[in-house]
Amino acid sequence: MNILDIIAKKRDKGILNKEEIEYFVKEYTKGTITDYQAAALIMAIYINGMNENEITNLTLAMAYSGEIVDLSKFGNNVVDKHSTGGVGDKVSIALLPIIASLGVPVAKMSGRGLGFTGGTVDKFEAIPNYKTEFTMEEFIKNVEKTGISMISQSLDIAPADKKIYALRDTISCVDSIPLIASSIMSKKIANGANKIVLDVTVGLGAFMKNIKQAQELATEMLKIGKLSNRETICIFTNMNEPLGYAVGNTLEMIEAVKFLRGEETPEDLKEVVLELGSYMLKLAGKGDNLQENKQRMLENIRNQKAYNKFLQMVSNQGGDISYIEDLSKLEKAKYIVPVYSICDGYIEEINAEDIGKLACYLGAGRLKKEDSIQVSVGLVLNKKISDIVKKGDVLAYVHSNDEKNLQYATDRILDIFKISEAEIEKPKILLGIM
Ligand code: URA
Numbered sequence: 001m002n003i004l005d006i007i008a009k010k011r012d013k014g015i016l017n018k019e020e021i022e023y024f025v026k027e028y029t030k031g032t033i034t035d036y037q038a039a040a041l042i043m044a045i046y047i048n049g050m051n052e053n054e055i056t057n058l059t060l061a062m063a064y065s066g067e068i069v070d071l072s073k074f075g076n077n078v079v080d081k082h083s084t085g086g087v088g089d090k091v092s093i094a095l096l097p098i099i100a101s102l103g104v105p106v107a108k109m110s111g112r113g114l115g116f117t118g119g120t121v122d123k124f125e126a127i128p129n130y131k132t133e134f135t136m137e138e139f140i141k142n143v144e145k146t147g148i149s150m151i152s153q154s155l156d157i158a159p160a161d162k163k164i165y166a167l168r169d170t171i172s173c174v175d176s177i178p179l180i181a182s183s184i185m186s187k188k189i190a191n192g193a194n195k196i197v198l199d200v201t202v203g204l205g206a207f208m209k210n211i212k213q214a215q216e217l218a219t220e221m222l223k224i225g226k227l228s229n230r231e232t233i234c235i236f237t238n239m240n241e242p243l244g245y246a247v248g249n250t251l252e253m254i255e256a257v258k259f260l261r262g263e264e265t266p267e268d269l270k271e272v273v274l275e276l277g278s279y280m281l282k283l284a285g286k287g288d289n290l291q292e293n294k295q296r297m298l299e300n301i302r303n304q305k306a307y308n309k310f311l312q313m314v315s316n317q318g319g320d321i322s323y324i325e326d327l328s329k330l331e332k333a334k335y336i337v338p339v340y341s342i343c344d345g346y347i348e349e350i351n352a353e354d355i356g357k358l359a360c361y362l363g364a365g366r367l368k369k370e371d372s373i374q375v376s377v378g379l380v381l382n383k384k385i386s387d388i389v390k391k392g393d394v395l396a397y398v399h400s401n402d403e404k405n406l407q408y409a410t411d412r413i414l415d416i417f418k419i420s421e422a423e424i425e426k427p428k429i430l431l432g433i434m
Helices: 003-011 018-028 035-048 052-063 092-103 121-126 134-144 158-171 177-190 211-227 248-259 267-284 290-302 305-316 352-362 404-416
Strands: 079-083 104-111 150-154 193-204 231-238 337-342 345-350 378-383 394-400 417-420 431-434
Touching: 003 018, 003 035, 003 337, 018 158, 018 345, 035 158, 035 177, 052 177, 052 337, 079 092, 079 104, 079 248, 079 267, 079 290, 092 104, 092 248, 092 267, 104 134, 104 337, 104 352, 121 150, 121 248, 134 150, 134 305, 134 394, 150 305, 150 417, 158 177, 158 394, 177 211, 193 211, 211 231, 211 267, 231 267, 248 267, 248 305, 248 378, 267 290, 267 431, 290 305, 290 431, 337 404, 352 378, 352 404, 394 404, 404 417
Parallel strands: 079 193, 104 150, 193 231
Antiparallel strands: 231 431, 337 394, 345 417, 378 394
């Protein structure tokens, strides 16, 4: 088999067979196919798409390109959760300790941020000494000991996806339905859970910009779930504006911890956490009544069981919990500067992608996968869509380590926050289920 023929076939809108897809995945993972050849094929897939068989074959080839986590000792109801990406998305941190505190084992591997979207692993780096890299045995032991472990995709899990995802990011080929569906589902299959709840984000700060695209993506992921015997649910959530108020690694960790402690509960974050969680509990066999599941989740926030579960996990993974108990100890940016509104009105739009890019510019994210990040920087919104605003009110706070960035960030915020004279309806956060 020859990679040149495979590239040419897809370039000319052909259908790749199982052997061709497996050959590409295997040889690219090994390094015998070069990045530029893989980039050509990925671009051809991006432009010409893939049919259902091709997507399934790509998913399975990537899933089995490395190790498969064996979670069978935790039973048949291990539930995993994955988001298709967003801005200010701290759902995993706020949700999974609650689920674990209700007796569902959580074995979660998360990624780092790429492009304008954030990654859970970077947010954990805000906690001094928190370890995100473990061997497979240690990872399983963590779950046995505390009921929850949240680590990076450092194990040899779907290495083909790791390579292809990083490549896609450098050649503007992330937002493709076949490539996203196969990327997410390959990791979920390799991660060993038999039930999956997917948060399919929709809007300006998501890869899927409208509900139709999101439904197409969900349809593909559900088909793969069915074929691989994983019960899968897709929940569509609104990602037009950032989720919650904080965008940036330490800032989001603080927001998630305050949520777990029941101290500050942004309404949109709460709705997403409760919705995803109520389905996770249902799939885990912990109760079919979604409203009751939500009440039990809220109860474990009130009685601190969820927060204590989080502390237990952080401590078990080497993290210094004194920084969680006293959040003011976490590293702060050198400059924290408010941006004031220059007019009266109602907030009409806060483009999440633009906010994500601004946070990246300040140093919270990476433009290339080798870039290092600054955990303390980012933005904290003070207003959300539909809020009333008066001239002189704070729209957002810029957290920056570099004085030179402040004027640019202020100008961008004034531009990104669109203010209308007419009242604006509060946007719906939950957009449907498949
Ligand atoms: N998240 C993933 O894991 N893969 C993608 O392709 C997009 C979002």
